[in-house]
Amino acid sequence: MIDMLKSEERAIFSLRALYRKYGYLPFKMSKFEEYELYIRNKDFLVSDRIITFNDTNGKLLALKPDVTLSIIKQGEDEAGVKQKVYYNENVYRVSDSTQHYKEIMQAGLECVGDIDLYDIYEVLSLAAQSLELISDKFLLEISHLGIVSSILDEVCDDEVFRKQAILYIAEKNAHDLAALCRNHGIADTGIAKLTALITTYGERSHVIAALDGICTTPEARGALDELKALSTLLDQTDYGDRVIFDFSVVNDMSYYNGIVFKGFLDGICDGILAGGQYDKMMRRMGRRAGAIGFALYLDLLEQLHSSSEGYDVDVLLLYDQSTSLQTLNSTVNQLISEGKRVSAQKAAPQKLRYRQCVDIRKETASC
Numbered sequence: 044m045i046d047m048l049k050s051e052e053r054a055i056f057s058l059r060a061l062y063r064k065y066g067y068l069p070f071k072m073s074k075f076e077e078y079e080l081y082i083r084n085k086d087f088l089v090s091d092r093i094i095t096f097n098d099t100n101g102k103l104l105a106l107k108p109d110v111t112l113s114i115i116k117q118g119e120d121e122a123g124v125k126q127k128v129y130y131n132e133n134v135y136r137v138s139d140s141t142q143h144y145k146e147i148m149q150a151g152l153e154c155v156g157d158i159d160l161y162d163i164y165e166v167l168s169l170a171a172q173s174l175e176l177i178s179d180k181f182l183l184e185i186s187h188l189g190i191v192s193s194i195l196d197e198v199c200d201d202e203v204f205r206k207q208a209i210l211y212i213a214e215k216n217a218h219d220l221a222a223l224c225r226n227h228g229i230a231d232t233g234i235a236k237l238t239a240l241i242t243t244y245g246e247r248s249h250v251i252a253a254l255d256g257i258c259t260t261p262e263a264r265g266a267l268d269e270l271k272a273l274s275t276l277l278d279q280t281d282y283g284d285r286v287i288f289d290f291s292v293v294n295d296m297s298y299y300n301g302i303v304f305k306g307f308l309d310g311i312c313d314g315i316l317a318g319g320q321y322d323k324m325m326r327r328m329g330r331r332a333g334a335i336g337f338a339l340y341l342d343l344l345e346q347l348h349s350s351s352e353g354y355d356v357d358v359l360l361l362y363d364q365s366t367s368l369q370t371l372n373s374t375v376n377q378l379i380s381e382g383k384r385v386s387a388q389k390a391a392p393q394k395l396r397y398r399q400c401v402d403i404r405k406e407t408a409s410c
Contacts (some may be wrong), residue, residue, distance in 0.1 A: 054341055055131045058150050062129035063331060065151050070128035072113045074239075076104040086297045087112065087324055094135050094144060106135040106393055111336060114153050115325060119366045120332045125156035131341075133300075145342075151318070153336035160269060161300055163320070164276045166335045170306055170316055171282050180309035181384030182285055183316075185273075186292035188300055190258060191240060197260055198224070198233035208237065213293045217241045240290040247274045250288040269302070273395060297322040302335065315343045357383035359397040361390070363404040374403055 059069075081088060087109070094106040094213050106115065110132050118126050129152040136147055152169065155163050167185065179260050191212065195205050204227050212222035217238045224234040236257045243253040251271055257265045270288065274305035277283045293305045299319045308318030318337025325334050358378050372388065378385045378401070386395060391410075400410030 048116055052173070053118040054177055054339075054344060055150055057149075058173055058339070059129065059131070060176060061172055061176065062169065065127070065169060067127045067129040070110075070114060070153075072107065072110065072117075072130075072132065074133075075104045075106050076113055076116075078105040080116060081104035081105050081108060084186045084298075086295060087321075091285045092136075092144075108130070108134055109137050109230065110134065110149065110151065110251060110338070111324075112328075114155065114328075115328050115330060115334070116330075118155050118330070120330055121156065123157050125158060125162065127154050127355055127364045128152065136240060141379075148341040149338050149342055151336060151338035153334060155330075155334040156332045157335075158333040158335060160272055163269075163335055164273055166306065166318070166337065167273065167277070167286070167302070168280065170318060170337050173284055173337075174306045174308060174316060175285075177315075177344065178310070182287065182307045184287055184292050184307070185270075185302060185304045186288065186290045187266045187270055187302055188239060188294070188296055188319075189269070190254065191293060192261050192296060192300075193266065194236050194240065194257065194261050197263075198229050198237060199227055201227060207231070209293050209296070212237070212240055213291050214298055215241050215291050224330065244289040244291065245287050247277070247283075247286070247288050248327070249390060266301075266392070294319050296323075298327070304337070306337075306339075311343050313340075313343055315340055354396045354398050355384075356386045359391060359395060359400045360383045360387045361400065361402045361404055361410065362384050362387060365405045366403055368391055370403060374401070 047255070078093065081093055093108055093292055095103055096105075109129050112129070114128060114130075116125075124291050129150070131148070131150040133146050134149050135144060152166070154166055167183070171181070171183045173185060191209070195208060199208075204223065207223055208220060211217075211223065220241065221234050221238055226236060239253065239257050243250050251267070251274060254267050258264050275352070277286050292303050292305050298321050300322050301320035302321030304317070305314045308315050314335055316339050318335070320333065320335045322333045325332055360371075360374060375385050386392075386397070388395075396402070402410045
């Protein structure tokens with residue numbers, strides 16, 4: 044039965060079981076929220092282009108472009124307690140490829156409350172395991188905004204410089220970053236520290252060794268100690284070799300802090316998973332607690348499906364009016380019992396991709 048489901052639907056079943064093992068509970072929400080919630084926090088969203096409509100009382104509502112904001116809004120702070128929830132919801136955003144609105148199937152989890160280093164590790168572990176459930180050919184890239192922010196503060200306190208430097212770090216553009224630094228009169232030692240954030244990435248122990256030389260402030264050393272502790276825990280997993288450090292993963296520092304990360308699958312050109320700590324977002328919404336979570340963009344699994352299989356069905360089964368219903372039914376059932384996906388048709392659809400054609404028509408030419 045589960046083999047008949049679409050790849051994103053199969054993923055949801057597997058992810059749900061995984062998250063429940065770690066005590067995460069399901070979170071459900073309406074398809075829409077008050078527009079004000081999103082417009083107040085539009086910089087936190089992937090896109091600020093939101094579908095809106097008027098409720099019967101005249102209040103402006105929006106089809107949800109995000110789930111995290113609703114989880115923050117509905118939660119409460121309680122000392123020593125963590126709200127651990129998972130979800131699979133459709134969100135509504137503008138597609139990067141078509142520039143039209145698209146309904147996107149999204150799954151993810153959030154750990155909100157009195158979080159500590161173990162919770163951060165657990166979320167990173169679940170992110171890696173989520174990717175592995177879909178494909179063992181995955182990569183999880185982790186960064187620490189505490190290190191990036193500390194080094195930026197150390198070399199220059201100009202806000203315009205910071206914003207442009209962060210863009211160059213995200214692009215791994217060491218040349219233009221160095222030029223920007225020189226234009227702001229930054230010394231060579233400062234330039235070396237910032238460009239090291241671009242050139243130092245990959246295997247975790249190698250990155251930690253390189254960071255030891257550039258993390259000199261107490262804030263940077265504290266962030267590095269967190270990375271060391273997380274790396275030690277990741278070394279004890281079966282997937283540790285597929286988790287790397289990469290400081291080009293830089294989320295909006297107005298909302299995010301600490302650990303941020305992205306996940307990739309072989310065969311999909313875009314990042315399929317994104318997450319991080321968003322304590323600053325919590326403060327902006329009047330919450331005192333910490334938070335970390337991630338989202339999986341399951342619509343991208345269509346790329347994985349098409350690149351790995353190349354077929355819509357295994358068998359195109361052709362029949363005509365003279366074919367008995369018994370023969371047609373038994374042939375379909377026999378093929379399905381062999382684990383094949385079958386499309387019974389009177390003629391071959393132009394765009395249907397199939398591995399094999401089986402023709403049970405009596406009076407027409409074969410496939």
